Amino acid sequence: MIRYKRVALIGLGLIASSISHAIRRTGLPVEIHGYARSEATRTEAARLGLATIFETAGEAVEGADLVILCVPVGAMGGVAQEIAPHLAPGATVSDVGSVKRAVIDAVQPHLPEGVEFIPGHPLAGTEHSGPGSGFATLFDNRWCLLTPLPESAPAAVEALTGFWQALGARVDRMEPDHHDLVLAVTSHVPHLIAYTMVGVADHLRRVTEQEVINYSAAGFRDFTRIAASDPTMWRDVFLNNREATLDVLGRFTEELFALQRAIRLGDGEHLHAYFTRTRAIRRGIIDAGQDTAAPDFGRLASAKG
Numbered sequence: 001m002i003r004y005k006r007v008a009l010i011g012l013g014l015i016a017s018s019i020s021h022a023i024r025r026t027g028l029p030v031e032i033h034g035y036a037r038s039e040a041t042r043t044e045a046a047r048l049g050l051a052t053i054f055e056t057a058g059e060a061v062e063g064a065d066l067v068i069l070c071v072p073v074g075a076m077g078g079v080a081q082e083i084a085p086h087l088a089p090g091a092t093v094s095d096v097g098s099v100k101r102a103v104i105d106a107v108q109p110h111l112p113e114g115v116e117f118i119p120g121h122p123l124a125g126t127e128h129s130g131p132g133s134g135f136a137t138l139f140d141n142r143w144c145l146l147t148p149l150p151e152s153a154p155a156a157v158e159a160l161t162g163f164w165q166a167l168g169a170r171v172d173r174m175e176p177d178h179h180d181l182v183l184a185v186t187s188h189v190p191h192l193i194a195y196t197m198v199g200v201a202d203h204l205r206r207v208t209e210q211e212v213i214n215y216s217a218a219g220f221r222d223f224t225r226i227a228a229s230d231p232t233m234w235r236d237v238f239l240n241n242r243e244a245t246l247d248v249l250g251r252f253t254e255e256l257f258a259l260q261r262a263i264r265l266g267d268g269e270h271l272h273a274y275f276t277r278t279r280a281i282r283r284g285i286i287d288a289g290q291d292t293a294a295p296d297f298g299r300l301a302s303a304k305g
């Protein structure tokens with residue numbers, strides 16, 4: 001159920017355009033206002049009919065009862081500062097950033113009294129970006145994690161929960177630091193590994209680019225898809241989830257060295273036992289109904305218990 005009359009989307013890329021399509025799909029009479037920094041994006045968004053487009057972020061949020069920040073994580077604070085004087089009393093401000101603690105620290109200080117800030121993160125996306133890349137079904141059956149602040153009004157959290165459910169998502173609540181650790185394991189470090197593997201293939205001079213293209217096995221193809229994700233977005237994710245990423249990366253390299261050692265020593269038992277454990281995790285994900293076309297990162301942590 002969408003209780004908002006006017007939703008303002010700041011940043012008009014993959015996630016904002018998908019929100020717009022998904023709102024339209026409900027058939028509810030919700031006004032959608034939008035703003036993006038670049039004129040080319042605003043023009044394209046207007047051409048696609050995603051929203052009523054404004055020349056400034058301030059104008060776009062005026063009179064909105066829900067404002068969703070859909071910009072890269074590193075841009076959230078600046079946008080919050082820009083819109084703050086224009087927010088309607090009682091409005092809810094949310095975001096879709098892949099990192100939560102840094103976004104809270106960057107956004108919250110700018111928001112005036114009487115405005116609810118309820119951070120969010122839909123665990124759904126693709127490697128594409130820009131206003132033309134969105135689609136109405138992106139959030140269907142996906143988790144959207146809300147990380148309300150201790151002072152968040154329960155009714156405002158309920159309203160935002162209903163909004164994401166109307167867009168097709170399943171909603172869960174999580175503490176922001178825990179969110180960042182879970183996502184470091186299930187999304188951020190896996191992306192870094194994909195970027196690295198594709199970089200390694202690129203640097204390995206004895207294997208030609210044509211061979212990589214022609215003979216990509218399914219695993220490597222998945223890596224190349226992920227490694228094609230937006231560089232600005234992912235730079236910001238790593239710069240803003242440093243602690244958890246470095247923690248998980250440290251554990252990853254330890255395990256990698258252990259596997260490297262097992263291969264060098266011909267320790268098949270170690271390799272077999274390791275791969276047996278990882279296979280069980282995959283089966284847990286499938287049993288939880290999470291094996292859909294695009295990866296879903298919400299359940300891996302709970303599958304581990």
Ligand SMILES: NC(=O)C1=CN([C@@H]2O[C@H](COP(=O)(O)OP(=O)(O)OC[C@H]3O[C@@H](n4cnc5c(N)ncnc54)[C@H](O)[C@@H]3O)[C@@H](O)[C@H]2O)C=CC1
Nearest residue numbers: 011012013014015037071072073075097098125126129130
């Ligand atoms: N791409 C994905 O798969 C997912 C992304 N997210 C998060 O959603 C947010 C948006 O990501 P996408 O929609 O994929 O990005 P995108 O690159 O498709 O769109 C970003 C939009 O923000 C605008 N923008 C950038 N800096 C701005 C600024 N300072 N002021 C106003 N507009 C600005 C860009 O012009 C563009 O319209 C990010 O925080 C990302 O972490 C969350 C879930 C999935």
Ligand SMILES: O=C(O)C(=O)Cc1ccc(O)cc1
Nearest residue numbers: 098122123124125126127295
């Ligand atoms: O396309 C993919 O494989 C993704 O990983 C999508 C994605 C990217 C970032 C997020 O914070 C959530 C989901």
